[in-house]
Amino acid sequence: MIQYILRRLLQIIPVFIGTTLLVYFMVFALPGDPIRALFGDRPPSEAVIAQLRQQYNLDQPFWVQYGLFLKNLFTFNLGVDFTGQPIAASLGRIFPVTVMLAVEALIIQTVFGVTFGLIAGLRKGKIFDATVLVASLVVIAIPTFVLGFVLQLLIGVQLGWAKPTVGANADWGNLILPATVLGLVSFAYVLRLTRASVIENMNADYVRTATAKGLSRPRVVVTHILRNSMIPVITYLGASLGGLMGGAIVTESIFNVPGVGQKLFQAVIRSEGPTVVAIVSVLVLVFVIANLLVDLLYAWLDPRIRYEN
Amino acid sequence: MTDNITPNQDPAPAHDPAKGAVVLEVRDLSVDFGVDKKWVPAAIGLNYEVRAGEVLAIVGESGSGKSASSMALLGLLPSNSRVSGSVRLSGKELLGANAANIREVRGKDVAVIFQEPMTALNPVYTVGAQIVETVRLHNEVSPAQAKERALRMLELVELPDPEKAFRSYPHQLSGGQRQRAMIAQSLSCDPKLLIADEPTTALDVTVQAEILDLMRNLRNKLDSAIVLITHDMGVVADLADRIAVMRQGLIVETGTAEQVFRNPRHEYTQALLAAVPHLGQGGAEAGEEVDVTAALAAATHAELESVDPEELVRRERENAAALAAAAAAERPQGEPVLELTDVAIEYPKQGRVPAFRAVEGANLMIYPGQVVGLVGESGSGKTTIGRAAVGLLPVAAGTMRVVGQDISAAKKNGKQLHQVRRHIGMVFQDPSSSLNPRLPIGESIGEPMFLAGEAKGSGLQKRIEALLDQVELPRSYRNRYPHELSGGQKQRVGIARALSLKPKLMVADEPTSALDVSVQAKVLELFQNLQKDLGFACLFVTHDLAVVDVLADRICVMQRGRIVEQGTRDQILRNPQVPYTQRLLAAVPLPDPEKQRERRELRAQLLASGVE
Numbered sequence: 001m002i003q004y005i006l007r008r009l010l011q012i013i014p015v016f017i018g019t020t021l022l023v024y025f026m027v028f029a030l031p032g033d034p035i036r037a038l039f040g041d042r043p044p045s046e047a048v049i050a051q052l053r054q055q056y057n058l059d060q061p062f063w064v065q066y067g068l069f070l071k072n073l074f075t076f077n078l079g080v081d082f083t084g085q086p087i088a089a090s091l092g093r094i095f096p097v098t099v100m101l102a103v104e105a106l107i108i109q110t111v112f113g114v115t116f117g118l119i120a121g122l123r124k125g126k127i128f129d130a131t132v133l134v135a136s137l138v139v140i141a142i143p144t145f146v147l148g149f150v151l152q153l154l155i156g157v158q159l160g161w162a163k164p165t166v167g168a169n170a171d172w173g174n175l176i177l178p179a180t181v182l183g184l185v186s187f188a189y190v191l192r193l194t195r196a197s198v199i200e201n202m203n204a205d206y207v208r209t210a211t212a213k214g215l216s217r218p219r220v221v222v223t224h225i226l227r228n229s230m231i232p233v234i235t236y237l238g239a240s241l242g243g244l245m246g247g248a249i250v251t252e253s254i255f256n257v258p259g260v261g262q263k264l265f266q267a268v269i270r271s272e273g274p275t276v277v278a279i280v281s282v283l284v285l286v287f288v289i290a291n292l293l294v295d296l297l298y299a300w301l302d303p304r305i306r307y308e309n
Numbered sequence: 310m311t312d313n314i315t316p317n318q319d320p321a322p323a324h325d326p327a328k329g330a331v332v333l334e335v336r337d338l339s340v341d342f343g344v345d346k347k348w349v350p351a352a353i354g355l356n357y358e359v360r361a362g363e364v365l366a367i368v369g370e371s372g373s374g375k376s377a378s379s380m381a382l383l384g385l386l387p388s389n390s391r392v393s394g395s396v397r398l399s400g401k402e403l404l405g406a407n408a409a410n411i412r413e414v415r416g417k418d419v420a421v422i423f424q425e426p427m428t429a430l431n432p433v434y435t436v437g438a439q440i441v442e443t444v445r446l447h448n449e450v451s452p453a454q455a456k457e458r459a460l461r462m463l464e465l466v467e468l469p470d471p472e473k474a475f476r477s478y479p480h481q482l483s484g485g486q487r488q489r490a491m492i493a494q495s496l497s498c499d500p501k502l503l504i505a506d507e508p509t510t511a512l513d514v515t516v517q518a519e520i521l522d523l524m525r526n527l528r529n530k531l532d533s534a535i536v537l538i539t540h541d542m543g544v545v546a547d548l549a550d551r552i553a554v555m556r557q558g559l560i561v562e563t564g565t566a567e568q569v570f571r572n573p574r575h576e577y578t579q580a581l582l583a584a585v586p587h588l589g590q591g592g593a594e595a596g597e598e599v600d601v602t603a604a605l606a607a608a609t610h611a612e613l614e615s616v617d618p619e620e621l622v623r624r625e626r627e628n629a630a631a632l633a634a635a636a637a638a639e640r641p642q643g644e645p646v647l648e649l650t651d652v653a654i655e656y657p658k659q660g661r662v663p664a665f666r667a668v669e670g671a672n673l674m675i676y677p678g679q680v681v682g683l684v685g686e687s688g689s690g691k692t693t694i695g696r697a698a699v700g701l702l703p704v705a706a707g708t709m710r711v712v713g714q715d716i717s718a719a720k721k722n723g724k725q726l727h728q729v730r731r732h733i734g735m736v737f738q739d740p741s742s743s744l745n746p747r748l749p750i751g752e753s754i755g756e757p758m759f760l761a762g763e764a765k766g767s768g769l770q771k772r773i774e775a776l777l778d779q780v781e782l783p784r785s786y787r788n789r790y791p792h793e794l795s796g797g798q799k800q801r802v803g804i805a806r807a808l809s810l811k812p813k814l815m816v817a818d819e820p821t822s823a824l825d826v827s828v829q830a831k832v833l834e835l836f837q838n839l840q841k842d843l844g845f846a847c848l849f850v851t852h853d854l855a856v857v858d859v860l861a862d863r864i865c866v867m868q869r870g871r872i873v874e875q876g877t878r879d880q881i882l883r884n885p886q887v888p889y890t891q892r893l894l895a896a897v898p899l900p901d902p903e904k905q906r907e908r909r910e911l912r913a914q915l916l917a918s919g920v921e
Contacts, residue, residue: 203387205428212385212423213443213494214416223442224431302433303478 001299005292012288016281023280024066027273034058034082034271056082056274069274073281081267081275090263091278097170098259101252102244104175105183110237113187117194117233118226124199133195136188148181148254165256178255182248186240193236197229204228230301238294242287329361330399332501332534333382338394340374340381340558348391352378353558355394359502359534366537366549366566368581370825374558375538379504383419384411399501417447420495424507426487430479436463436490437475440497447498462493466523484687485516489523496527506538513686513852518896518912521547540826542585543898546570546905554578566902584827585900601894602907603628604883608891609918613910632883644713646814646846647675647698651707652717654690654697666705667693668870675814680840680847682857682878684893685867694867695816695850699733700726712813731761734807734845738819740799744791750802751777751787757809776805781835797828804836808843815840815847821856833859854897858882866890891915 035052043049053059057068072079078087120129139147155177156164162177201207202225210224249261260279267275298305338355341348352374359365369375381392382403396403398418403411423429430439440459444450450458456475463471466489479487488508495503505524509517525548528535537548545552545566552569554562554577562575573579603624606613613621654668668690675681685691696702697709704717712732719725737743744753755773758764764772774784780801791799800820807815820836821829837860840847851857857864858878865875866889874887885891895912899905 205423205425206431208385209421209423209429209491210431212383212415212421214412214414214446215442216412228431228433304432304480 005296008292008295012285015288016284019284020070020277020281021066024069024273024277025062027268027271027276028062028065030271034273065273069277073278078278079274082270082272087275087278090275091282094258094260094263095282097175097257098245098248098252098261100170100172101175101179101182101248101257101259102241104172104179105186105244106237106241108179109183109187109190109240113190114194114226114230114233117191118198118221118229120191121195121198121202121229122221122225124195124202129195132191136191139184139188144181144185144250145254147184148178148251151177151181152254166258167256168258170257170259175257178248178251178257181254182244182251186236186244189236189240190233193233194229197232198225201225201228227301231298234294234297234301238291241290242283245283245286329363329532329534331358332361332399333359333536334395334397334400335382336395336397338378338381338396339392340377340386341391342377343389343391350374350558351390352381352555355560357553357560357563359536361501361534362528362532363550364528364535364537364548366539366545366552367555368539368542368545368552369555370540370581370827372557373555375555376506378555379506379536379538382504383415383421385421413447416443416500417498418500419502419504420498420500422488422491422495422503422505422508425511426484426491427479427511429491430487430494432479434478435475436477436479436482436494440475440490440494443494444497458497459493462497463490465496465527466490466493468493483516484512485519488512488516488520492520492523492527496531496533499531500533503533503535504538505535507540508537509544510539510541514854515686515892515896517544518898521898522909524548541898542582542826542900543905546900546902547898547909549902554581570901580827582900584830600624600628601882601897602904602911604885605891605895605911605915608885609911609915613907613914616907628883632879643677645674645676645710646679646712647673647848648710649673649694649707650709652694652697652704652709653706654693654702655705656693657703664705666870668697671707671872673865673872673875675846675848677813677846678844679863680849680861681863681865682861683848683850683865683867684852684854684857686852686893688869689867690870691850691852691867692818693870695818695848698814698816698848699735700730731810732813734810734812734815736800736803736807736815736817736820739823740796740803740820741791741823743803744799744806746791749788749790750794753791753802754787754805754809757806761810763810772809776809779808779839780805795828796824797832800824800832801835804832804839808839808845811843812845815845816850817847818850819852822851822853829856836860854893866893888915 035049035056035058050059057065060068076088078091080086081090116132120132123129152164155161163174164177166174166178206228207220207224210220215224245260248257248259249265251257252259252261253265260283264276264279267279335355335357338352339350340352341350343349355378357365357367367375367379377386377390380386381390382396384392384403386392392404394404398414403414406414430436434442437456437459440462441452441455444455444458445452448455448458460471460475463474468474468486468489474482474486474490479490482490492508508524509520512520521544524535527533535548537545539545549566551565552563553560554569554575556577562569562573562578564574569578570582573582603621606616606621607625607628616624649671652668652671652673653666654671656665656667658664671690671694673681673694683691683694693702697704698711700711700716700719707717708715709717711729714725714729716726716729719729744750748756751773754776755764755769758769758772773787777784777787782798782801782805786794786798791802794802800823803820807817817836821832824832833856840860847860849857849860861878863875863877864881865872866881866887867873868889874881874885874890881890882894885894892912892915895908895915899908
């Protein structure tokens with residue numbers, strides 16, 4: 001087992017180098033000059049530009065820039081962004097907010113998705129099942145920004161149940177609305193996956209055995225059906241975590257959450273290579289580790305999956 | 310928790326079924342399933358009773374309602390069903406009882422053993438945890454006491470290492486061990502009634518014999534009533550005191566085992582008994598029956614209590630004479646169609662999973678027109694040899710010659726293999742999944758000829774029609790899709806496809822194991838006739854000795870990747886030399902309670918003297 005975990009952790013190295021290289025190159029290849037763009041309509045003197053270019057290593061060829069970036073990364077010196085702020089400090093500010101948002105969304109989508117999916121699966125073909133299926137389809141079909149604005153207006157402004165925007169001081173309480181919006185789409189998928197999996201396992205022989213043993217229906221459902229149905233759901237949850245962390249740009253903008261999505265968006269607009277790559281690197285790490293955790297969860301959920309040979 | 314189960318008890322006194330109290334009384338039991346808003350009857354007006362210490366076998370083919378009616382006893386049917394009548398357990402009515410009462414009965418008073426030990430236990434919990442769950446559900450005991458109880462049950466079902474089995478997950482046990490664990494769980498609350506739904510169908514024959522022994526011992530020890538649901542007359546003969554034969558939802562005949570086997574009154578029972586292929590009965594000449602029991606007795610110098618010694622000697626002598634006669638009739642042979650010399654076959658390395666050597670040092674010849682039966686239990690490597698003969702698996706060592714060509718060095722999917730495959734036909738185990746569901750069967754049959762450039766256009770159509778005639782399917786079936794055909798018809802299509810290139814060698818991999826007994830008998834008969842008419846050589850892979858016996862000229866017995874014994878059918882059946890072959894033959898139950906008693910005694914002796 002430990003050998004397996006080590007092997008998986010070692011795999012992070014090529015994945016990490018590959019993704020950062022790719023992202024760095026894409027930012028490098030963006031048209032336009034980031035320094036000139038910084039000054040807008042009033043261009044400074046050529047000397048200033050040259051000096052800035054040198055300061056940010058923009059006068060170097062691509063490979064040198066990338067090499068310098070890697071070197072800085074491994075010496076834990078992420079440098080400063082184009083506004084002169086240290087990148088490490090701003091990462092330290094934005095990531096906790098986004099992690100909070102993502103975890104809250106993950107909890108919402110898991111708890112509700114699994115519960116509704118389980119009930120729908122057990123009552124396959126009944127009214128509850130049909131309603132939930134249609135509703136989940138609607139949620140999948142509506143774009144996030146529509147959902148976001150509607151909920152913001154309805155719950156945040158008109159009903160006043162939650163704060164419509166988050167602002168600088170994000171906490172679990174005022175993140176609940178953006179977390180709901182963020183989790184809604186995945187919620188629909190979790191629901192459908194759980195439902196399909198429950199329907200499949202409901203008629204399994206071992207469920208009949210469990211019933212024949214004299215177990216009550218709730219115990220059969222929880223210990224024998226639900227646990228066996230969680231594997232595809234766990235896979236999806238692991239993959240969706242990456243989306244929750246990095247893909248929250250729209251949601252973060254609507255609710256004014258000072259998180260990764262907003263920061264990343266601004267950095268891309270400004271062609272700020274180092275900032276973009278720094279954020280992406282952390283996201284890659286999160287993603288890879290989340291998937292490792294998912295794989296370890298598999299082995300716990302299903303003992304037939306074992307990683308040592 | 311009553312303690313009437315102790316592993317070391319005196320053997321029960323000779324038991325008399327009539328003496329026990331009636332445990333289960335079924336009156337007018339009917340089961341219907343709602344299909345397309347109509348009620349379709351699965352069981353109609355069943356009446357039977359089972360006494361303590363008695364085994365009632367309910368026999369029938371698939372769709373006879375034997376399983377549905379038994380699951381109805383405990384309310385285990387799906388929700389689209391309806392049950393009427395009366396089911397009394399020790400006088401207490403079960404049908405219509407409220408849910409809590411039924412739950413009380415389930416697992417405690419009535420326990421069930423299911424067919425598939427592979428899937429009947431939950432794969433994500435250890436065997437121990439599942440038994441403990443049952444014990445604690447019905448008894449007020451501490452976890453430690455429940456564990457002790459579970460371990461005792463695992464010991465009772467003769468698992469070699471109860472502690473280890475307790476900690477194992479189902480997939481870590483073999484099929485037989487899993488079924489033992491299942492039985493241990495069923496018995497953990499001392500049920501008054503045990504329902505065994507095809508308990509040995511998914512198991513190898515020697516494992517089946519062990520499980521049947523176990524159930525017989527338990528019946529004697531526990532004095533439970535047992536309802537045994539099965540389609541296998543051999544199993545019935547081995548275990549049952551009384552028999553109920555079901556057909557299309559009705560019980561057509563009931564009686565003691567003796568009565569039903571000796572003197573079947575209903576014509577369906579007669580037909581069912583006649584369709585059961587049993588060892589020693591078939592053979593190319595289809596003459597007299599081989600007395601396998603006598604052969605085994607002679608080979609192992611056994612003496613049987615249940616048979617008069619002089620009678621046994623006479624039977625042994627008869628057997629030897631028949632063997633000599635058969636040897637004299639050996640036919641001359643030509644150039645072999647399939648020739649294996651010291652062949653080893655490996656499943657190649659896949660990623661981090663190392664290569665696995667499934668067959669080692671195999672020597673085997675098949676001459677034109679000969680049918681060689683390759684017999685073994687699961688994991689013995691029999692299917693591996695069949696696959697390698699078609700070039701689907703590489704030969705790791707030795708030489709394999711097919712139709713005169715050495716394919717052991719041939720490149721995977723190379724031209725040479727392509728050439729050789731034109732001379733080989735293959736029939737697969739599962740007719741449903743080996744036909745493309747989106748092709749009409751006519752196209753499936755014609756495809757090999759079309760691809761080989763053998764025939765085209767109207768020529769091809771004529772050939773397809775001729776093949777359909779040969780396998781006795783109506784020509785009009787050519788435009789049907791596989792799902793419109795029954796299992797037996799699908800397998801006929803499979804045979805027609807295998808024949809389409811007029812192969813010199815046919816490789817048949819368990820072609821009848823997925824079929825009902827009566828259907829199997831018909832398909833085997835067809836296969837036999839085709840083989841006689843067309844004269845192809847055949848490698849017939851199967852786990853069922855009785856099937857080989859019907860078809861094969863020669864028999865190869867495989868165990869753990871090696872061919873342990875081979876010879877003509879008569880040599881193997883009349884004079885088996887290798888202990889494994891003897892054990893294998895002795896494990897096949899005979900559909901005749903009296904003969905089966907002899908066979909059982911012999912098997913016990915074999916195992917007692919047992920060298921592994």
